[in-house]
Amino acid sequence: MSSREQILARVRRALADVPADEPRTRAPGDGFADSHGVGPTLEVLEDRLHDYRALVRRVAPDRVAAEVAAALERRGAARVAVPAGVPQEWFAESSVELLRDSREEPVPVSGLDGVDGVVTGCSVAVAETGTIVLDGGPDQGRRVITLVPDYHLCVVRADQVVDGVPQAVRLLDPSLPLTWISGPSATSDIELDRVEGVHGPRTLEVLLVGSGD
Amino acid sequence: MSATFLGIPPFPEAAEKAVNDSQLRHNLRKATHTIRDKRASVVGELHDDWQHLRSEGAAVKEHTLRHLDHYLEQLEESVQRAGGQVHWAADAAEANEIVTRLVKATGETDVVKVKSMATQEIELNEALAEAGITAYETDLAELIVQLGEDLPSHILVPAIHLGRSQIREIFLEQMAEWGVPAPPELTDDPKALAEAARVHLRERFLRTRTAISGANFAVADSGTLVVLESEGNGRMCLTLPETLISVVGIEKIVPTWSDLEVFMQLLPRSSTGERMNPYTSTWTGVTPGDGPQEFHLVLLDNGRTDVLADTVGRQALRCIRCSACLNTCPVYERTGGHAYGSVYPGPIGAILTPQLRGMSSEVDEALPYASSLCGACYEVCPVAIDIPEVLVHLREEVADSSGHLGEKALMAGAEAVLSSPRALGAVQRAAELGRNAVPRHLPGMVGAWTDTRDVPDVPAESFRQWWDKRGKERG
Ligand code: SF4
Numbered sequence: 054m055s056s057r058e059q060i061l062a063r064v065r066r067a068l069a070d071v072p073a074d075e076p077r078t079r080a081p082g083d084g085f086a087d088s089h090g091v092g093p094t095l096e097v098l099e100d101r102l103h104d105y106r107a108l109v110r111r112v113a114p115d116r117v118a119a120e121v122a123a124a125l126e127r128r129g130a131a132r133v134a135v136p137a138g139v140p141q142e143w144f145a146e147s148s149v150e151l152l153r154d155s156r157e158e159p160v161p162v163s164g165l166d167g168v169d170g171v172v173t174g175c176s177v178a179v180a181e182t183g184t185i186v187l188d189g190g191p192d193q194g195r196r197v198i199t200l201v202p203d204y205h206l207c208v209v210r211a212d213q214v215v216d217g218v219p220q221a222v223r224l225l226d227p228s229l230p231l232t233w234i235s236g237p238s239a240t241s242d243i244e245l246d247r248v249e250g251v252h253g254p255r256t257l258e259v260l261l262v263g264s265g266d
Numbered sequence: 267m268s269a270t271f272l273g274i275p276p277f278p279e280a281a282e283k284a285v286n287d288s289q290l291r292h293n294l295r296k297a298t299h300t301i302r303d304k305r306a307s308v309v310g311e312l313h314d315d316w317q318h319l320r321s322e323g324a325a326v327k328e329h330t331l332r333h334l335d336h337y338l339e340q341l342e343e344s345v346q347r348a349g350g351q352v353h354w355a356a357d358a359a360e361a362n363e364i365v366t367r368l369v370k371a372t373g374e375t376d377v378v379k380v381k382s383m384a385t386q387e388i389e390l391n392e393a394l395a396e397a398g399i400t401a402y403e404t405d406l407a408e409l410i411v412q413l414g415e416d417l418p419s420h421i422l423v424p425a426i427h428l429g430r431s432q433i434r435e436i437f438l439e440q441m442a443e444w445g446v447p448a449p450p451e452l453t454d455d456p457k458a459l460a461e462a463a464r465v466h467l468r469e470r471f472l473r474t475r476t477a478i479s480g481a482n483f484a485v486a487d488s489g490t491l492v493v494l495e496s497e498g499n500g501r502m503c504l505t506l507p508e509t510l511i512s513v514v515g516i517e518k519i520v521p522t523w524s525d526l527e528v529f530m531q532l533l534p535r536s537s538t539g540e541r542m543n544p545y546t547s548t549w550t551g552v553t554p555g556d557g558p559q560e561f562h563l564v565l566l567d568n569g570r571t572d573v574l575a576d577t578v579g580r581q582a583l584r585c586i587r588c589s590a591c592l593n594t595c596p597v598y599e600r601t602g603g604h605a606y607g608s609v610y611p612g613p614i615g616a617i618l619t620p621q622l623r624g625m626s627s628e629v630d631e632a633l634p635y636a637s638s639l640c641g642a643c644y645e646v647c648p649v650a651i652d653i654p655e656v657l658v659h660l661r662e663e664v665a666d667s668s669g670h671l672g673e674k675a676l677m678a679g680a681e682a683v684l685s686s687p688r689a690l691g692a693v694q695r696a697a698e699l700g701r702n703a704v705p706r707h708l709p710g711m712v713g714a715w716t717d718t719r720d721v722p723d724v725p726a727e728s729f730r731q732w733w734d735k736r737g738k739e740r741g
Contacts, residue, residue, distance in 0.1 A: 067574035075332065081322075105544075156555025195557075232545065242424075246456040251499070252471070
């Protein structure tokens with residue numbers, strides 16, 4: 054008997070007390086909330102991101118290019134990685150060199166290690182938890198590009214922001230590789246003192262675009 | 267090269283040693299109280315919804331366990347459909363053998379690892395070392411433990427028993443042997459220590475082509491694996507290598523993707539006391555052009571089906587390893603993690619370890635007594651595992667077989683609590699939560715030392731019940 058068969062047989066034997074006609078599917082409980090009404094969505098997201106010590110700016114839709122340029126300049130970035138599908142107009146006012154990355158034409162890791170940052174969009178953001186989710190879409194790219202550079206500038210549209218975790222889970226496609234980001238990386242492993250920035254980008258900056266109306 | 271839990275004395279002796287270690291006690295108190303407070307505040311934010319999420323979490327896990335055969339087959343199919351390969355390991359030896367074979371097939375002799383309880387349980391690093399493969403731990407605390415040839419003492423913060431100056435020394439002495447050395451001017455500032463770890467590991471991440479992970483959840487319907495972390499070392503291991511091998515206990519399954527609505531709220535708030543942990547990665551099989559192009563899932567039994575067969579003990583398999591029960595436990599706070607003689611310390615360890623290992627040793631038989639049965643662990647458990655119920659159940663089993671060692675263990679557990687006024691505070695709170703207060707005098711052996719010590723509010727109602735019952739059973 055293979056180990057597969059052996060384990061399944063052991064499981065079935067262990068579950069002898071479970072009635073044979075007990076349904077194998079269960080209706081999800083509706084007892085829990087979609088969100089917890091903590092305040093206006095965008096303000097809450099902004100507050101949570103501040104809490105994680107991410108940099109956040111509210112930006113009018115016609116000001117994205119100017120704010121991207123200003124953020125990169127503040128950072129002193131000269132070369133940044135971008136996913137190939139990132140909107141061209143975001144960089145209309147920047148003079149930085151863009152390193153385009155795609156699954157077909159990937160920038161090698163050593164190249165990503167040398168850039169000054171990465172600029173992406175996102176798939177969904179969760180206000181209550183200050184979470185930004187990337188799903189590898191055209192303006193988000195391969196997972197590695199938002200991991201190796203030390204600075205991540207993320208453009209979040211107001212219409213991508215939901216209040217609570219359940220709403221986000223429903224919008225996300227599990228077949229895609231997802232990265233949930235809630236502030237910069239951190240550790241509390243040494244005497245429980247929080248240190249921000251271990252691996253992954255040590256600085257996360259978010260441009261929150263639009264008013265959500 | 268690395269330490270194991272083999273040879274750790276049974277709980278009473280190990281606990282006594284720990285209680286006398288003041289650095290350890292200081293660290294433990296600070297850690298458990300800080301995390302406990304943070305947890306209480308972010309759980310409080312959700313008001314009544316927390317209890318809804320908690321019962322939903324418990325119900326999802328309970329349902330999954332009751333149909334585990336079905337969900338295991340579904341998970342296997344989903345992972346295979348998405349381009350992953352699935353392996354089944356009946357025990358630790360088989361899991362180690364599978365992983366060793368898979369790593370050898372890549373031709374690599376170095377692997378990077380994400381913190382994983384399952385691989386610690388099976389002592390994978392030691393097995394790989396025997397095959398000439400070096401496994402590099404990449405979680406900061408695990409790195410400290412590995413470099414220091416030490417043992418983890420907490421599920422969430424495994425190096426919590428060490429202070430910053432000890433960590434500095436370990437880095438200065440050991441990093442060079444393992445790779446990029448620590449800078450000679452290294453201070454004991456946690457920022458500087460974290461930076462040293464970043465530099466030490468970075469080069470390793472960028473060149474290692476095989477990674478080993480565990481998973482917090484494995485989703486049956488979509489075939490998705492989920493890893494929650496803080497530092498980004500997980501993302502590095504899950505993204506950069508060409509081959510990824512994940513060793514996952516068969517109890518980690520949840521049926522559907524939408525179940526994560528619940529667990530992605532329960533786990534971070536209950537574990538680190540954050541609204542959300544910094545990074546969560548989810549992946550489903552292989553994504554062409556993005557991340558590892560070869561993915562292996564090793565499904566691990568290693569005693570879990572024995573736990574499943576016990577209708578009372580089964581609930582221990584719901585555990586999502588948040589460590590809230592450790593942080594709230596008055597006994598853990600005094601003894602630390604090593605005393606439990608297993609990778610699973612604290613209240614969950616006291617019920618999981620003896621069941622997984624089948625009460626095969628004195629260490630295992632002592633574990634169900636490493637508790638004052640105050641019930642605080644049950645109150646905080648995000649999947650409502652009634653740990654005291656399982657403890658009492660296991661004590662009955664021990665009493666039926668030998669019963670001798672239990673008394674000593676019981677003394678050690680109670681001693682750890684009674685010698686700390688703060689711990690008694692916790693115990694009192696637990697008592698307020700519904701368990702009745704205690705007799706002034708305890709019968710039998712325990713009575714002997716309560717003569718010299720007032721027993722204020724030990725939550726000994728259930729304790730006493732157990733004691734009485736046990737007395738009757740032994741005639
Ligand atoms: S038993 Fe409950 S509280 Fe303890 S680690 Fe597991 S899930 Fe968390």
